[in-house]
Amino acid sequence: xxxxxxxxxxxxxxxAKLLRRLAAIDTPTxxxxxxxxxxxxxxxxxxxxxxxxxxxxxxPVVGFARTATCRAVxxxxxxxxxxxxxxxxxxxxxxxxxxxxxxxVQDLDGERAGFGALxxxxxxxxxxxxxxxxxxxxxxxxxxxxxxEGFHAIAGSIGPSHAHVHHVDFGSDVQVLGMWVRNGDLVxxxxxxxxxxxxxxxxxxxxxxxxxxxREAVIIEACKDPDFTVEKLKKAFRAAEHVR
Numbered sequence: 280x281x282x283x284x285x286x287x288x289x290x291x292x293x294x295a296k297l298l299r300r301l302a303a304i305d306t307p308t309x310x311x312x313x314x315x316x317x318x319x320x321x322x323x324x325x326x327x328x329x330x331x332x333x334x335x336x337x338x339p340v341v342g343f344a345r346t347a348t349c350r351a352v353x354x355x356x357x358x359x360x361x362x363x364x365x366x367x368x369x370x371x372x373x374x375x376x377x378x379x380x381x382x383x384v385q386d387l388d389g390e391r392a393g394f395g396a397l398x399x400x401x402x403x404x405x406x407x408x409x410x411x412x413x414x415x416x417x418x419x420x421x422x423x424x425x426x427x428e429g430f431h432a433i434a435g436s437i438g439p440s441h442a443h444v445h446h447v448d449f450g451s452d453v454q455v456l457g458m459w460v461r462n463g464d465l466v467x468x469x470x471x472x473x474x475x476x477x478x479x480x481x482x483x484x485x486x487x488x489x490x491x492x493x494r495e496a497v498i499i500e501a502c503k504d505p506d507f508t509v510e511k512l513k514k515a516f517r518a519a520e521h522v523r
Contacts, residue, residue, distance in 0.1 A: 293343075293465060293481060298379070300485040301341045301476070306469045309476065312488045318480055326415070326433070326472030327457030333423060333432040339469040340412040340431045341476075342381035344460050345373055346453045349418060351395025351444035352388045362445070369449050370409070378410040381468065383460045385453035386418030386435070393419035393435050395442025403427035415466065415473045417455050418444075433473060494519040 301309070310325060318324075347369070355362060373380070386392035398414060399422035406414070406427075413431025414420075419438035426432070435456065450462050458473060460466065465476045476484065501507065501515035 293377075293478060297482060297485070298341050301467060301481065302339050304467075304485065304488050305339055306467055306471045306474055308488050308491075309467050309484060310474050312484050312491065313474075313476070313480060315487055315491060316480055316483055318477060323459045325458055325474035326455075328417070328435075330417075330433050330435055330456055330472065331420075331437055332470045333420065333426060333434070335470040337429070337431055337470070339467060340379075340381065341465065341467050342379040342412045343377045344462060344464040344466050344475075345376070345380045345382045345411065345449070346451060346460055346462050347382065347384045347449040348387050348447040348451065348453060349384055349397045349444060350387050350447055351393075351397070351418070351442040352391050354443040355445040357445075365446065369446060372449050373406065373409040373411065376463065379412045380410055381431075381466045381473075382406055382411050382414050383453055383455055383458075383466065384414065384416040384418060385455050386416065387447060392417050393438055395419070395440055395444035396421040396438050397441070397444045397446075398432070398434065399441070400425035400427070403430045403432070406430070413468060415455055415458070415460075415468055431468060433468060490523065494522045497522060 357365060384397065388394055396419040398416065398418070398420040404427040407430045415433045417435040419436045420432055420434040421438055423437065433456070452459065452461050458475065460475060465478055465481055467474050467476055497519040498515045501511050504511060
């Protein structure tokens with residue numbers, strides 16, 4: 280397990296003020312901005328598969344990834360004593376490293392991912408208490424009406440049972456809903472999905488996004504003009520190119 284190695288040092292470069300500015304931007308805009316900045320995302324750095332969002336009205340969250348894996352189809356092979364030691368080590372992992380965090384959990388049960396829900400009333404409250412802002416998982420969640428208030432959640436499905444769910448590992452690289460994540464990665468998420476932001480690019484995103492919004496506003500204003508014409512739209516496209 281790579282439990283938090285190097286995460287604190289890299290996160291120290293991301294100031295709280297910058298995190299607040301990033302949280303004021305929606306996830307699609309973050310993706311668009313990284314395209315403008317020529318960041319290669321391909322199909323690795325953002326969610327590409329269907330999911331459910333427990334609170335579509337919640338705003339974006341930005342945090343440093345804590346990663347874990349789980350299974351639910353078959354029981355854990357660990358003894359009760361080993362399970363206790365693992366659980367304590369996992370809590371220590373969550374409590375260490377940079378904050379705020381987002382927990383990213385890969386269900387390893389393949390086509391049966393989500394067979395049992397790792398996430399519900401208890402785990403959402405535990406992770407919130409340990410500084411996590413939210414969850415991204417390809418597994419299932421439950422206890423929707425008893426979920427920790429304000430704890431953001433993107434999941435592969437909603438289900439009733441925990442079945443044989445148990446953690447397998449934590450701190451390792453994971454692939455969740457098509458998105459590859461490493462411990463300590465900067466993750467941005469909202470009701471549209473989630474994306475990993477390279478830390479060296481993060482400081483460039485707010486102003487780049489603001490500039491793009493100003494350009495788009497010129498075009499949208501032309502479209503909403505009561506006296507709209509095709510020529511006005513073409514003029515707006517040309518004008519938008521020069522907005523700084």
